[in-house]
Amino acid sequence: MDSPDGQRGRDSGNQRRSPLDVIMNQIRRKRTASDRKPLGRLLSWTSDRTGIPEDGEAEERGPGSGAAEAAESERDVGWGRVSLFLQRLGKKADSSRLSLAHCDLTATDLLELATLLQFLPQLEEVDVSWNELIGGCLKALTSHLQHVGGIRALRLCSCRLSADDIAALGEALSCVPLLEILDLSWNSGVGGGGALQSLLGNFHPPLRELHLVACQLTAADATLLGGVVSALPRLGVLDVSCNPQLTQEVDVGGFTALASSLSHAASVTTLRLHACGLTPDGLDALGGSLCCLPSVRELDLSCNKSLSGGLNRLTVHLVHLTHLESLDLHLCCLTRPDLEALIQVLPSLTALTDLNVSSNKETGGVVHSMVSALPLTQMRRLPLNSCSLNEESFTALALAVPYLHSLDVSWCKVVGGRLALLLDALQPSVIVELRLSSCELTTDDLRHLAAVCRRGCLSSLRVLDLSYNGSVGDEGWSSLFSAGGLSSLQDVDLSLRPSTSAPCSAWLPPLLSALPRLPALTRLAVQRWTVGSQDRKKLSHCLKKRSVLLEWDPPQRDAGLLFTATNQESPEESRPEE
Numbered sequence: 194m195d196s197p198d199g200q201r202g203r204d205s206g207n208q209r210r211s212p213l214d215v216i217m218n219q220i221r222r223k224r225t226a227s228d229r230k231p232l233g234r235l236l237s238w239t240s241d242r243t244g245i246p247e248d249g250e251a252e253e254r255g256p257g258s259g260a261a262e263a264a265e266s267e268r269d270v271g272w273g274r275v276s277l278f279l280q281r282l283g284k285k286a287d288s289s290r291l292s293l294a295h296c297d298l299t300a301t302d303l304l305e306l307a308t309l310l311q312f313l314p315q316l317e318e319v320d321v322s323w324n325e326l327i328g329g330c331l332k333a334l335t336s337h338l339q340h341v342g343g344i345r346a347l348r349l350c351s352c353r354l355s356a357d358d359i360a361a362l363g364e365a366l367s368c369v370p371l372l373e374i375l376d377l378s379w380n381s382g383v384g385g386g387g388a389l390q391s392l393l394g395n396f397h398p399p400l401r402e403l404h405l406v407a408c409q410l411t412a413a414d415a416t417l418l419g420g421v422v423s424a425l426p427r428l429g430v431l432d433v434s435c436n437p438q439l440t441q442e443v444d445v446g447g448f449t450a451l452a453s454s455l456s457h458a459a460s461v462t463t464l465r466l467h468a469c470g471l472t473p474d475g476l477d478a479l480g481g482s483l484c485c486l487p488s489v490r491e492l493d494l495s496c497n498k499s500l501s502g503g504l505n506r507l508t509v510h511l512v513h514l515t516h517l518e519s520l521d522l523h524l525c526c527l528t529r530p531d532l533e534a535l536i537q538v539l540p541s542l543t544a545l546t547d548l549n550v551s552s553n554k555e556t557g558g559v560v561h562s563m564v565s566a567l568p569l570t571q572m573r574r575l576p577l578n579s580c581s582l583n584e585e586s587f588t589a590l591a592l593a594v595p596y597l598h599s600l601d602v603s604w605c606k607v608v609g610g611r612l613a614l615l616l617d618a619l620q621p622s623v624i625v626e627l628r629l630s631s632c633e634l635t636t637d638d639l640r641h642l643a644a645v646c647r648r649g650c651l652s653s654l655r656v657l658d659l660s661y662n663g664s665v666g667d668e669g670w671s672s673l674f675s676a677g678g679l680s681s682l683q684d685v686d687l688s689l690r691p692s693t694s695a696p697c698s699a700w701l702p703p704l705l706s707a708l709p710r711l712p713a714l715t716r717l718a719v720q721r722w723t724v725g726s727q728d729r730k731k732l733s734h735c736l737k738k739r740s741v742l743l744e745w746d747p748p749q750r751d752a753g754l755l756f757t758a759t760n761q762e763s764p765e766e767s768r769p770e771e
Contacts, residue, residue, distance in 0.1 A: 271312030278309060290318040294348070298324040300333070307337040316341040320348040322376070328353025335365035344369045350404075351379035356388035366395040373399050373427075378406035384436065389414050393421040401427050406465075407435035412447030415439050419450040423457035431458075434467035434493070440475045452478035456485035464489060467521070468496040473503025480510035491519040495549065498524070504531035512541040519547040523576070527553040532563070539566035547574040551601070554579075560586035564593050576601040578628065583607060587614065594618040599626035603658065609633030613641045622653045630686070631661035639669030646678035653681050660688040660718070667699035674703040683713050688744070689721035697722040701732065708735055718744040 276286040282296045291313065293306075298321060310316070319341075321327065321334075331354060338344070347369070349362075359382065366372065375396075377383050383392075383405060403425075410418070410433060422428060433439060440448040452475070455461060464486075466479075471494060483489070492514070494500065494507075504527060511517070520542070522535070532555055539545070545568060550556045556563075557580045567575070575593055582590070582605040591614050594600060600615065602608050608615075609632055639659075645651060657679075659665075670687070689695060701724060708714070717736065722745065724732070729748065736743045 271309070275309050275312050278305060288313060288315045291316060292318070292320045293324070294320050294322040294350075296321075296324060297326065299326045300330040303327045303330060304333045307334045310334075310337045311340040313341055315343065317343055318346040319344055320346075321352065322348050322350035323352075325351065325353045328380075328382075329355050329358065331358035332361035335361045338365045339368040342368055343371055345371055345399075346374035347372060348374070348376040349380070350376055353382070354380040355382045356386050356391075359383055359388040360391040363392040363395045366392075366397070370397045371399055372397060374402040374404075375400065376402070376404035377408060378404050378432075379408075381407070381409045384409035384414050384438075385411050390417055393417055396421060396425060398426055400425050402430040402432075403428065404430070404432045405436070406432055408433075410436040410439045412438065412441045415447045415451040419452075419454035422451070423454045425458070427460055428458055429460055430463040430465075431461060432463070432465040434465045434469065437468065437470040440470045440472065448475055449478045452482055455479075456482040459485060460488060461486055462488050463491040465491070465493040466497070467493050470499065471497035472499045473506050476500065476503060476507040480507045483507075483510040484513040487513065488516060489514050490516055490544075491521075492517060493519075493521040495521040495523045495525065498526045500531075501526035502528050502531065505534040508534045508538045511538045514542065516544050517542050518544050519549075520545065521547075521549040522553070523549045524552040527555060529555045529558065532556060532559045536562050536566050539563070543568055544571075546571050548572070549574065549576050550580070551576040552579040554581045557581035557583055557586050557605075561589035564589045567593070569593050569596055572596050573598045576628075578603040578605065578630075580605065584611075587611060591615055591618045595620045595623070598624060599628075600624060601626070601628040602632065603628050603630035604632070606633050608638075609664070610635050610638065612638040616641055616645045616650075619645065619650050621648070621650045624651060625653050625681075626656040627651070627654060628656070628658040629662070630658050631690075634659065634662040634665050634669075636666040636669035639665050640672050643672040643676035646673070646676040649678050651678055654679060655681055655713070656684045657682060658684075658686045660686040661690050663689050663693055663695060670697075670700035671703045674700060674707040677707070677710055679707075679711060681713050682711055684716045685714070686716075686718040687722070688718045691721065694721045694723055697724055698728060701728050705731060705735065708739075714739070714741050716742040716744070720745055722746075 272286070279286050279293075282293060282298075282302075284293065284296070296302075298306075303321075306321075327334075331349070331352070352358075354362075354377065359377075383389055389408075389410070405418075418433070422431065439451075455464070471479075500522075504522075504525075511520075525531075527535075527550065532550065532553070535550070536559060539548075548563075548567065550563075556577065560577065560580075560582065569592065572593055573596070575590075575597060576599065577586075577590060578601045580586075582602065584607060587602075587605075587607050590602070594615050595618055602615070608629060612629070612632075612634060697719065724745075726748065733743060
């Protein structure tokens with residue numbers, strides 16, 4: 194905590210003139226009028242910026258001009274300090290946006306930043322997320338927010354904020370009445386202990402987005418949040434994902450109070466309750482408010498496994514969401530009756546463009562009915578990864594493929610040897626994301642993919658995931674890299690499973706030759722592929738010049754022993770059980 198003397202020192206420092214002004218004034222006093230002109234010419238660049246008068250200028254300028262020049266000089270010097278501070282952190286100065294995420298800021302850095310806010314009166318966005326060392330000392334920053342009252346977005350994700358930090362932020366919110374976006378996600382100190390209460394009561398009507406992901410919110414916090422949500426007339430985005438305690442004590446308030454308050458928040462367009470421990474009783478409480486939320490466009494209820502068997506309590510209310518565009522129910526352990534209840538309401542969701550029921554094993558048995566019920570011509574995403582697809586459901590999916598911008602059938606073994614069915618259904622320049630991880634693809638599958646590339650059907654593709662397909666032969670990989678037609682590709686993953694390895698010397702030359710035709714590439718993952726030292730140097734050098742992130746394993750230290758660059762687990766091992 195700052196001492197009173199220290200605080201007075203910083204406050205009084207705001208009124209001082211810059212050191213450069215003091216030095217120039219001392220020089221000016223010591224020199225006579227006859228010899229100032231050479232000094233003025235010598236310091237002409239400085240004079241333009243600091244307001245040092247030359248011969249006769251003082252007489253020509255009116256009274257009070259000295260004060261204006263001094264103020265302008267101080268602003269210039271202050272902007273120089275801002276630029277120098279950001280340059281040390283590898284950032285460029287921007288008068289309206291301050292982005293310092295992932296900069297390893299310390300408490301000292303935060304204090305210096307706070308003293309520079311007075312030189313950024315036009316600041317609208319502040320992001321100091323993912324700087325865990327500033328936790329416990331946020332007041333050093335919030336006590337200077339009065340200098341940047343025009344802030345519209347404030348992001349403080351994963352900063353290890355304490356209850357005192359949240360209280361200090363709550364006190365400072367009165368200085369930023371135009372705040373529209375507040376993100377405090379991944380700060381466990383926000384939830385419990387009454388910290389949230391000190392914050393919520395100070396929100397202003399302009400607030401449009403509130404993000405409290407993984408803040409360890411409790412049922413008591415849900416009650417408090419419910420009391421505030423209905424009082425924010427412009428609130429459009431509410432994200433309280435990854436707070437499993439939020440939905441406890443449904444019968445005695447808590448989540449019920451929050452869900453009920455949503456009936457008075459007609460402006461909400463995005464509601465995210467991912468991994469919040471939702472139960473069928475929670476769906477009852479939420480469903481009662483949906484009829485009052487006609488503006489909702491995105492609803493995320495994913496990773497709530499306890500919903501299994503109770504989705505029908507919500508689906509009967511979904512018909513009220515006439516503008517719903519995105520519905521996420523992945524990894525919810527949905528049963529066949531759950532999916533059938535959802536399919537019945539799909540024809541009413543005429544605005545739907547994104548439906549995610551992936552990682553639900555029973556989905557594979559109802560794909561045909563689902564595709565028939567969807568507004569296919571406007572669908573953009575229908576991920577079916579880890580859905581136990583069979584041949585019938587795989588064939589049904591092909592009916593939706595021509596309209597999809599993203600296609601994900603990862604972890605579906607039925608794809609291997611049948612990929613041509615999906616690829617032939619693609620429309621040219623439509624697909625931007627293609628994920629085929631662990632699909633047991635064959636060499637012929639890759640040849641067919643290469644043929645589709647040559648026809649220009651994947652010219653808009655940005656993401657291509659072919660990882661964990663070790664059954665593809667060298668000829669398949671070579672044909673893909675030699676095909677061309679992937680000028681928009683940004684992200685490619687060719688990694689093998691963690692427990693395997695294989696040489697890539699046969700297809701690395703075609704890959705090296707293809708790189709100049711991949712101008713948009715930003716990431717290439719080739720983990721578990723072994724490579725000779727010379728080829729390794731060629732690939733590393735080629736990608737380093739273009740600042741492409743290369744993910745691969747370091748050189749082998751001992752014969753037969755492969756040291757991986759990351760400790761990434763296989764999705765088969767790390768995926769949550771359905």
